[in-house]
Amino acid sequence: MTRKMTQRRVAIALASAAALTLMLAGCGTANSGGGGGTVKEAEKLGKTEGSVSILAWPGYVEDGSNDPKVDWVTPFEKETGCTVTTKTFGTSDEAFNLMKTGNYDVISASGDASLRLVASGAVAPVNTKLLKNYDGIFSFLKDRAWNTVDGKSYGVPHGYGANVLMYDTKTFPTAPDSWDVVFEKAGEHKGKVTAYDSPIYIADAAMYLMAHQPDLGIKNPYALDQKQFDAAVKLLKEQKPNISEYWGDYLKEVQSFKSGTSVVGTSWQVIQNVLAGEGGSTAVTIPKEGATGWSDTWMISSKSKSPNCAYAWLDYISSPKANAEATSYFGEAPSSQEACKFRDDCEAYHAGDAEYAKNIWYWTTPIADCVDGRTDVKCIDYAAWTKAWQEIKG
Template sequence: MRRNTLKALAAIGLSAAVVAALTGCGTAGSGGSGGSSSGPLQKLGTMEGTVSILAWPGYVENGSNDPKVDWVSAFTKETGCKVEAKTFGTSDEALNLMKTGGYDVISASGDASLRLIASGDVTEVNTSLLKNYDGIYTFLKDRAWNTVDGKHYGVPHGYGANLLMYNTEAFPTAPTSWDVVFDKASEHAGKVTAYDSPIYIADAAVYLMAHKPELKITNPYSLDQKQFDAAVSLLKDQRKNVSEYWGDYLKEVQSFQSGDSVVGTTWQVIQNTLAGEGGKTDVVLPSEGATGWSDTWMISSASKHPNCSYAWLDYISSPKANAQATEFFGEAPSSAEACNYRTDCGSYHAGDADYASKIWYWTTPIAKCLDGRTNVKCVDYSAWTTAWQQVRN
C-alpha cells in the first residue's frame, strides 16, 4: 500500500534544458549499458547475476518484512539475478537517487516519468523482448507518461484513481460531484480533507473543466496562466474548510474513524481498510472524473545489468507476480490474467476501460502544453510547487 510514501512533493521543476529535451525530436537515454541514443537493447544476453531496483515501498518484497509476502525470491530462483532494493518516499527523492547512476530499474509514477525521460536518466525499452508485455491492458500502454515520440520508456505496473470518500451518516445520499469539497465545502467546514501534494492542483482543474467551461481546460496537467490561476484560487477558497491535508494513508483512516473528516479525496485501499474495520464510509468516482496514478517500471540509461533489468520488467509483469505486488500495494493490476490470482479486482475496477477513461493519470506539467496548444505556454511543475506552498500556508 502507499502508506506514507506519497507525501507532498518537493520543489523540483523542469529546467529549460529538460523542457527542450521533451519538446525536441527525441529523448533517448544518455548512453549506459541498458540503452543509448542509438536505441534500446536489441537482444537479451547472459544474466549478470544482480539487479539494483529503486521502488515505492511494497513493490519489491522478499519476505524480510513479512515471510508471507515474497515475490522476489521466485524471481531470483528463476533468473539467477539477486535483487538489491532501495525504497523511496517521494518522486523527487527517487529522481535525485537515480541521478547517482547506482540503480538499474525504477518504479516511477506519472509525476516523475517524463522528468526521467527528459533528463536522459532512463532508456527506451524494447518491449518485444518482454513476453508478458502483450497481456498488459491496452489502455495503460502508449500513454503520455510512458511513451514519447512513439518510443516506449517502460512497462505499466498498476494503477488507481483518487476517489471521493464520504461519511455515510454525514451524507445519507451519496454525493455524485466534487462540489462537496469545493463549491459546497462550507457545508462541512473543518471536516474536509485533501491530498497533500502540488499535483492536487490537477484535481481542482478537473472540477473546473466541468463547471467553468469558459476556461476551456481540456487537460488538468496542461494549464495556461489564466487556467492555472483559477485552479489555485479554487484551492485557496477550499483551504478555510479543510481539516487536514494528508500524505500518510493511516492519518486519513484515523481522521475518518474519529469523525474529524467526513469528506475528501482518497484511495480505494483506504476505503477497503475502513470497511474492514467497520467504518461508516464509502467512495465514489464523481461525475467530473478524477485524477489518478499509473506507475511504470523503467530501466536506467546507465544500467550495468541490462539483462537482469529486462528480466525484472518481464517477471513483475507476469500475472502472478503482478497480482502479488499490486494487491499488497493496494491498486489495480496491469493485466486481466493477474486477476486470476486476486479476489478483489472488482473493487479496484481492474480492466474496466470505461472506468479507466475517467481517470486523468498523473503527468508532469511542463511549459509545452500537453493538450497540443502552441500559441501559449503552460505552467510548469516548479510553479505548481510554489503555488501549492502558498495554498497550504
Template sequence: MKKSLLKVAAIGSAVVLLAACGSSDSGSGDGSAAPGGSAYAGPVGAGEGTLNVLAWPGYAEDGSTDPAVDWVSPFEEATGCQVNVKVFATSNEAFTLFQSGQYDVVSASGDASLRMVYGNLVQPVNTGLVPNYADILPELKNQPWNTVGETNYGVPHGRGANLLLYPTKDYPTAPDSWAEMFEADSPLKGQVAPYGDAIYIADAAVYLMATQPDLGIKNPYALDQTQFDAAIALLEQQKPLVAYYWGDLVKQGQDIANGTVKQSQGWQLTANFTNSSTPGAVGSVKPKEGTTGWSDTWMVKKDTKSINCSYLWLDHVASPEVQAQIAEYFGEAPANIKACDLTKNANHCEEFHASESDYWDDVWYWTTPTEACLDGRTDVKCVTYDEWVKAWSSLTAA
C-alpha cells in the same frame, strides 16, 4: 501491508515538505524531443547479480512485510539477481532518490516519468525483450506518461483512480461530488484532507473542467496561465476547509474512520487498509466530475550496470502471476488482464474496473505538465511542473 504503510507514515510529513520544496532540476522539459539513445538490443542474458529497485510500497514485496506476500524471492531464485528495495511515498521523493543514481529500476507514476525522461535519467525500453508486454492492456501502452514520440520508456504496471473517501457513519448515502471539498459554502470547514503534493493542482483543474467549462480546460495537466491561475484560486478558496494536506495514509484513514476528516481525496488502498481493522468505516466513490488517477511505469536507469537483471525484472512484474499478487495486495487494477484469472478474490478485477474501459474515460492519469501543452494546443505555452511546485509551495506555506 501494515509495515509498509507505517514506513510511509513515518516519512509522511517530511515527504510533504519535500514535495512542496521541489527540486532545483526537475527535468520537466519544454516538450522538445526526448533524450536520444538506443534501447538495449539484447539478448537478455544472465543476471549481473544485483538489482536495486525503487518502488511504491506494495510493488516489490519480499516477505519481510508479510511472509505470505513475496514475489521478489522467487525472482531472485530464478535469475540470481539479488534485489534491494527502497520504498517512497510520493513521486517527488521518487524523483529525488532516483537522481542519486543508486537505483536500477523505478516504478514511476506519470507525474515523475516525464521528469525522468527529460532529466536524462532513464533509457528507452525495448519492449520486444519483455515477453509479457504483449498481454498489457493496449489502452495503457504508448501513452504520454510512458512514451515520447515513437520512443517507449517503460512497461505499464497497473492503474487506479484517486477517489473521494468519507466516513460511512456520517454519510448514509455516499457523496457523489467533489463540491464540498472545494466550494466556499461547504459545511466542512476544517474537515477535508487534500493530497499533499503539487500534482493535486490537477484535481482542482478536473473540478473546474466540470463546473467552469468556459475556462476551456481539456486536460488538467495542460493549463495555460489563465487556467492555472483559476486552479490556484480554487485551491486558495479551499484552504479554510482544509484540516491538513495528507501525506500519511495511515493517519488519513484513521481520521476518516473516526470522523475527524469528513472528506478526502485518496486511494482505495487507504480504505482497504483502514477497513481491515475497522470494517466498513471508510467509503470510497469516484465523483461525477471525474478524477485524477495513476498508471505507473517500470523504468530503467540510463546507465545501469544491471541491464539484464533490469529486463528480467520488467518481465517478472508484468507477468500475470505477479500482476495478480500486486494488484490484490496494493488495491489497484492490473495492467496485464490475464492476472484477473489468478486473483484470490475472484471479483477483484470487477471491483477495480480492470477491463471496464468506460470507467476510465474520466480518470486523468498523473502526467508531468510541460511547456508544450499536452492537449495539443500550439498557440499558447502551458505552465511547467517547476511552476506547479513553486505555486504549491507558496499556497501551502501560507
C-alpha cells in the same frame, strides 16, 4: 497487507525548471550524463549479470523480510539468477534524484516523475518486443503520455488507481455525485474536508473547473496556461478554510475518518478497504467530473550495469502471478486481466474496466510545452505548481 505497507507520498519538492521544460522531442536522444550521444533500446537480450538494483515505492519489491508471507522477489531470483537489492523512496522528487546518480538499474516511477526521468536522459527506451508478458497488459495503460515519448516506450505499466471521493455515510446517506462537496459546497462541512497533500492536487481543482467553468478552455488538468492555473489556485485557496487536514500518510486519513475529524475528501481505494475492514462508516465514489489517479511504470536506467537482469525484472513483475501479488499488497488494480486469476478483489479495483479508466486523469508531469498539444501558449511547469502549493497551504 495494509498495516505493514508504507503508502506513497508524492509531495514533490521544487524541481529544476530546466529539467521540467526540456523539449520532449529530444528526450530519447539525450544521455544521463548530459554529454550527448544516443540512448538506444536493446535489440536482443544476453546472459543475465547475476544482480539487479531496484529503486521502488515501498511495497513494490517484497522479499519476505517485512512479512514472511509476502515474497515475490525470491521466486524471481531463483528463476533468473539475478540477486535483487532494493532501495525504497518516499517521494517522486527523491526517486528522480536517486535515479539520476546511475546507481540503480530499475525504478518504479509515477507519472509525475517519469517524464522528468526521460527528459534528463536517466532512463532508456524499452524494447517491449523482448518482454513476453507485455502483450497481456491492458491496452489503455500502454502508449500514454507518461510512459511513451515520440512513439518510444520507456517502460512497462505496473498498476493503477484513482483518487476517489471518500464520504462518511452517516453524513451523506446518498453518495455525492460531484466534487462540489469539497469545493464550492465545502463550507457546508467546514473544518471536516480533507485533501491530498501534494502540488499535483492542483490538477484536481483544474479537473473540476473543466466541467464547471468551460469558458476557461481546460482540456487536460496537467496542461494549464496562466489564466487556467490562476483559476485552479484560486479555487484551492477558497477551499483552504474548510480543510481539516492535508494528508500524505494513508493511515492518518484512516484515523481522521474513524474519529470524525473528516467526513469527505480525496482518498484511495486501499483506504476504504482498511476502513471497511475496521467497521468504518465510509464509502467511495468517482463523481461525474471524473478523477485524477496514477499509473506507475517500471523503467530501466540508461546507465544500467545489469540491463539483462533489468529486462528480466520488467518481464517478471508484469507476469500475472507476480503482478497480482505486488499490486494487491500495495492496494491498486493490476496491469492485466490474467493477474485477476490470482486475486479475488479485482472488481473492487475496477481492474480492466476501460470505461472506468477513461474517467481517470493519470498523474502527468506539468511542463511548459503543454501536454494537451497546444503550441500557441506556454503552460505552467511543475516548479510553479510547487511554489503555488506552498502559498495555498499557507
